[in-house]
């Protein structure tokens with residue numbers, strides 16, 4: 001059985017998903033992280049979607065996800081963060097695993113935009129800081145744990161990409177919450 005975390009960009013779903021996965025001993029799979037870890041020609045193709053704020057094609061992300069989910073560490077349980085993003089992906093997921101609870105993390109578009117602009121990440125440990133809201137790093141744009149410079153994602157600083165991602169969230173991702181409303185637990189992000 002798989003637990004889903006669904007929320008708009010910068011809702012904090014990744015942070016929450018990691019905390020719950022750690023507490024339960026489940027594996028946290030972020031499809032955004034899977035895509036960002038790609039290399040070579042595949043990376044070029046993936047980046048051509050991500051930097052514009054578009055979803056990568058369903059078949060491509062499904063292949064990567066299937067490969068990850070069949071690893072032995074996923075046997076105890078999986079928390080999926082960032083998948084499914086549309087109804088078709090939800091259908092594909094149901095063919096692989098039963099969907100358990102769905103945690104919706106809600107934020108307004110206004111808050112999401114403000115947070116995205118201030119989001120700085122650590123490439124090494126994956127922690128996301130926020131220099132506008134919180135949590136701020138102790139030293140300016142340096143990771144507290146790894147002591148290396150933080151970076152901003154290209155799709156977080158491109159206003160057009162941000163608008164596109166939020167529009168896709170409302171049009172394509174939110175219908176999943178309607179379809180599976182009996183499984184949804186709503187939280188404010």
Ligand code: AMP
Pocket residue numbers: 009031032033035049050053054055056057058061081082083084085089155165
């Ligand atoms: P995230 O880290 O979840 O914000 O995802 C960053 C970007 O990766 C998204 O804007 C999409 O371009 C892509 N992405 C992540 N998950 C998916 C998915 N399930 N389907 C398609 N594209 C995805």
